[in-house]
Amino acid sequence: MNLENQLANIAILIGNTDYKLLDKLECCSADVQAMKELLAATGRFDNIEVLLNSDSAHLKELIRTLVDGHKSINEIFFYYTGHGSVRGSEFYYCCTDFDDKRPNETGLSNSELHVLLRTPESDLVVKVIDACSSGAPLIKSDGAFLPETKGVFKNILQIASCLESQSSFTGDPLSVFTEKFRDAALRKTDGIVYYTDIIAALRDDFLENDYQTPHFVYQMTGREQFVDTAAKLNALRSSRAAPISVGTSTIETTVDRPVLNEFEILQRAEGRFARKDLAQQFVAKLFEKISYETSSEEFFGELFTSEATVHSDFKEPTARDFIIRVLSGEKRPDEFVTVANPYSRTPWGRAQLAMASISATFGEDPFKDYELRLNCQIDQVQLKLTFTPKFVALKRFVLVVTCAPSLESCYVMELLTQHSRTDWGVFNAEGTEVVRRWYRMPWTDSCEGLVAKICGKLKEIVRERVDATVKALAE
Secondary structure (H helix, E strand, O other): OOOOOOOEEEEEEEEOOOOOOOOOOOHHHHHHHHHHHHHHHHOOOOEEEEEEOOOHHHHHHHHHHHHHOOOOEEEEEEEEEOOEEEEOOEEEEEOOOOOOOOHHHHEEEHHHHHHHHOOOOOOEEEEEEEOOOOOOOOEOOOOOEOHHHOOOOOOEEEEEOOOOOOOOOOOOOOOHHHHHHHHHHHHOOOOOEEHHHHHHHHHHHOOOOOOOOOEEEEEOOOOOEEEOOHHHHHHHHHHHOOEEEEOOEEEEOOOOOOOOOHHHHHHHHHOOOOOHHHHHHHHHHHHHHHHHHHHOOOOOOOOEEEEEEEEOOOOOHHHHHHHHHHHHOOOOOOOOEEEEOHHHHOOOHHHHHHHHHHHHHHOOOOOOOOEEEEOOOOOOOEEEEEEEEOOOOOOEEEEEEEEEEOOOOEEEEEEEEEEOEEEOOEEOOOOEEEEEEEEEEOOOOOOHHHHHHHHHHHHHHHHHHHHHHHHHHHO
């Protein structure tokens, strides 16, 4: 660290994928890399520190070292992707050793983070949080800032990926919010990109998303810059080949693109859209490959019997809420699959939706009144693989892979649950969720990589649980 740096801009990027007590979040590693590339492209930051899979003690010490390593700091950019937890009015960043029974020791609270980031000279602190419940308020019910933020930071901006009562969705390869944040930063192609530009773009991107609503808190002038000229992001923008929205049309950031008439545009786009036969082939191949990979004797054949069931509709109740959450947050050019939100029909829709989200914490189903409908004709949309143990000490595993067709892509949802015994030879029907991931796949994809990812995770989880059971029995 260079102690002579004056008015330095520093960035602290935290990503946690592997947890001792919580589910693994594979996309968080890619999230951090994407944010690092974005911040590096601005050319504004003297120091960009990345910390992956850190426990609480290590994380806190890194923040102290970074902040203390500069005599004068102009801006601190703090980014976190991983699990989040709320206890009372306090939000916690879950470190790899996080234990909900000891959140202050094994996590990093928002209050403690503010103390660690506190410097008398810093003009701006920006916090971007991609985690469940990250919208836990910095603002009390009376509308005032929490006491620890008053007088501590001259200017502060917090951008949270969702409300306190909501989940922040993972994706492939990036989390949904992190991908949207990067796209929002790249949206403007000329002039200065202000933080307020990013906020405005994010608000619009999630405008119709009732399940993940970004939460913004700021005490600033509105003139704070993310990058002094958008042109600095051109190289990253080109490598992304990101569509840039302009009004109601969409253009692509390519050079010397020929001007096409409406017939040529429609004809060229036709190749991106699925035909019924192509869609059926894709889903059939995906289900066949997953079934084949998991039916071999090497795939725990000595320990489990396996059974495959294929549905032509969304029949599996354990996956229903997951399908609704994913599809409601995606803008699709068709109605192959529709989700009817009963709350949107009333003037108090959003308030009712918030109450529905909160009800989930009390064991209620917040989506029980929603209507999920498959409107298009397709032979297969859901594969259920049931792995029943041959030994009473082991639990049952159920993998449900759902394909929700759309014109441009296929939404693939992977849900793995673990089921304990409730009687002799009877297992809990609902089970406990172990893995929940979704993918947006081109119809022309070979699906080999997706099969390997789904089967690999299944094998990893089952192996881990079997080993833990055997170890416990041996001891």
